[in-house]
Amino acid sequence: MADITSNRSTLREFLASIATIQGDLSNITAPPFVLAEHSTVELPQYWADHPSWFVAPALASTAEQRALLVLKWFLGSLKNQQYAGRKEEDGVKKPLNAFLGELFFGKWVDEETGETRLVAEQVSHHPPVTACYLWNEKCGIRAEGFTQQEITFSGSVNIKQKGYAILHIDRYEEDYLIPVPNVKVKGILSGAPYPELSGKYSIISSTGFVSDVIFEGKGFIMGGTKNGFQARVFNIETPSEDIYTAKGSWNSMFSIDDPRTGEPIETCDIKTKSSIPITVTDILEQDPWESRKAWRCSTSDAKSVVEEGQRHMRKLEKERGVEWKPLFFRRQEGDALFEKLSEVDKGGFTVGRAGGIWKVDQDAIKDAQKPYHEDLAPTGQISDLTNDEVSTRKPNGVHEGREGKIEELLRNKWVEAGIPSPSLSTQLSVQCSDASIS
Template identity: 35%
Template sequence: MVAFVKWFISSLNASYSRRVPKGEWEKKPYNPVLGEQYMMKWGDVAGCGETDVLVEQVSHHPPITGFYITNKQNGISLNGHTGQKTRFSGTSLLVDQVGQSVVTLHNRNNERYMFSCPSVTVNGIWYAAPYVELAGTSYIQSTSGLYCTIEYSARGWVTGAKNRFKCYVRRNGENPKNYICKMEGQWSGKSTITQHGAKHSEPFLDVAQLTPAPMIVKDISEQGEMESRKIWQKVSEAIRANDSTLAGVEKSKLENQKREEKAAREAAGQTWEPNYFSWNAEEPTVVELQHKLTEEVKNKYSPATSGNWVFKGAL
């Protein structure tokens, strides 16, 4: 569980901090079209082997993304989905990430870890300098009988460090005060770990010392028609050329095409189905781990569903 938390915290930095070049602000993302796909590999680092990534937009309204990530050399797979519920609060945009993911350690008797994602707060919108902070609580529940609560806090108005988190590892069925260990610090920087009852903490993670795996993506000429870079190629080229008018025209063409396809399906009485994922409303592992977690944290954890978008060709 400690190793899993270390990976999870490092993934937060990669997802919400490191991807934004220093000195720049968040950019408005493309709005994925139904069935859009993204495929790539993370290259080998320190003999860990390649990691394959497959992502598909399985719903447009509401927006939901299914994903499957696997490292066959080490017998690890991740299958999950995420959707967004967005609202404004004052001058900030609040994004609740709905969904759950399951990591399976196939070489450890299929030991599984279910986790939820934190909420995202986008600040600085009104003065054209948007930046992301994490908020709320995310949870990890393992089939091994351990669970975690990870609480996020933002920088204070006057003082305080940004991107802070505090994580407690506990055993199911025991008094929550008797936690095993506590990790805390900055998910975008350094953090420490303290064993229960210990007077001193030890270094836990310094994301600046990590070596990012190289991204391996096929050339656009080798990609399928539904892959992200192929779908958005003309829009991206116009943006890189600083031609906002052409970018808008190409974006409208794509959106109108997708509306026409939707209308044609409805007229023919056809239901669209994802290529790579299928919805299981009562996915057994999710049901089991949600039940374990709910018994511990009660009404603090209230997932929208007990299902998952399951990859059809899972390891």
């Protein structure tokens, strides 16, 4: 009971402090008890934790069926995206702020549809931008996207998302422009926070089919329901004629109907539909830049180690006059396909000028090899020690019998690069009791 009272007091103090801040709160550090276990770079996994829904459009025979199945996939992905995979009764927590260069890889394997894979990378930190690429070679479907989040507080937490995704179906050479809805996190002061979507968004196909989705939400429209929405699929040539309609709650149950026949098509129960957890590499085999390895000791102390290391790296890059280069995504000045498709709904998509437009580099993914950033860890350390070797380090952080190799690495990476070399103890300090953060 004392912990609950203390947490509520701390939360009130935190909310009071951010309420006075004007502008983006994305990189504000929240109290530990409101932080989730994983970082924002893991959130793209929830686009495909129903992998059969993700690949379904590629298996449909008509353009209007494919448009409907893209809408169904989009709606079915929202609950776990907004709750970050948590149970609804457990509420929402703030994901950890991803560090620049943070990586997340995973896959889902199905006997019929094959392997669906994901690559996500934090491509910018100020402002924070996460980019992702999701694909299934067997079914010939792929999606790439990015989002820049801006967070403000006005009684509720307001998350404005700047970005979009493009879904491509190889067999039909079709593209779909996918929105990233804005979010309000309500119920914070009552201790039962929940996400609510609001506004109108469009999923736009290169075949001329459009899905308009209106998120109602309790309190936005008279008679609206919590997490409610209405949607319609139509052809841009006959915008007043509904081909399909859908309505219900994106976190519970929704129905799909054919207004031309008056017949129901399907009822989707999100609460009972099982998500398929993503499969990731064992943590001992992960690279230091992979999210779950970097945050495996996500205590306040370990969190500060990563943050301090990142600040140090940005300082050194500034001194050298270089910029961080993401591994798997490239920033572009424009996107012709986005410009063409978004003409249908100019007000439904926002791209942050500072965050930029990000496109996947498929060759970089195919050619990727560990270590992803040579021997440099996200803490700014030299990460030449294996997990087994970490346990035999001396108390001062130097592995017995390997001082020469460590000094050589430091010399190569810092001295020859013209960077002032930090002390050996600073770079090789033990971050966790069971393993190094690097």
